[in-house]
Amino acid sequence: MAVTDGAVRAERGDATRELILTTAERLFAEHGVFAVSNRHVGEAAGQGNNAAVGYHFGTKTDLVRAIARRHSEPMERLRLRMVDEIGGSTEVRDWVACLVRPATEHLAALGSPTWYARFGAQVMTDPVLREIMVQESLSAPSLRRIRAGFDRCLPALPPEVRAERTDMARQLMVHMCAERERALAQDTPTPRSSWHDAATGLIDALVGLWLAPVSRP
Numbered sequence: 001m002a003v004t005d006g007a008v009r010a011e012r013g014d015a016t017r018e019l020i021l022t023t024a025e026r027l028f029a030e031h032g033v034f035a036v037s038n039r040h041v042g043e044a045a046g047q048g049n050n051a052a053v054g055y056h057f058g059t060k061t062d063l064v065r066a067i068a069r070r071h072s073e074p075m076e077r078l079r080l081r082m083v084d085e086i087g088g089s090t091e092v093r094d095w096v097a098c099l100v101r102p103a104t105e106h107l108a109a110l111g112s113p114t115w116y117a118r119f120g121a122q123v124m125t126d127p128v129l130r131e132i133m134v135q136e137s138l139s140a141p142s143l144r145r146i147r148a149g150f151d152r153c154l155p156a157l158p159p160e161v162r163a164e165r166t167d168m169a170r171q172l173m174v175h176m177c178a179e180r181e182r183a184l185a186q187d188t189p190t191p192r193s194s195w196h197d198a199a200t201g202l203i204d205a206l207v208g209l210w211l212a213p214v215s216r217p
Helices: 002-031 038-044 052-057 060-086 092-110 116-124 130-138 141-153 159-185 195-211
Strands: none
Touching: 002 038, 002 052, 002 060, 002 116, 038 052, 038 060, 052 060, 060 092, 060 116, 060 130, 060 141, 092 116, 092 141, 092 159, 092 195, 116 130, 116 159, 159 195
16 A cells, blocks of 8 residues: 555656646746746646745756756657768758757647747846756757767868857757747747748758858958
């Protein structure tokens, strides 16, 4: 009986954690991370105990990290599959697709509405919390392989230009996905009819960014 009771408690705890994560992600996406307290998250998740969020996750920073990890793991599986499929490609478009499509496929698989893209945009504008998202990305084995792929495709690109265009590409991916997600949530028109087509347009733009000529100082 003790084992059964323990299993029930563990299952209930897991369900509570998932509910808190989903609620926090939605509130952070819609209102911004610092406008939402752990108490607000707990109340919106129907938790009578004001300390429920802290009990399950710790600080708000820990909560943000848990949300990021909840999504980064399935996206990493998609990226690894795509990287394996293109092998040692020297086409910039192949490597750009490995950056874009895992995120858009993941968002499409979640159904509608989603909040993760807007959550990511909110976090990436914060100088402290953005490091969480960056660390999650940099620790992914697939992204190390993608960086090596870009090195093979663009060997003559000066290091400072590569760093600049990496920042540009990150901003474009984060905010274009967030903008589409916002439009879908508000039932307003979008330029593309699906996440797959939106990814194609984004890939086109990013390939142009990476292959753009470099002006002399």
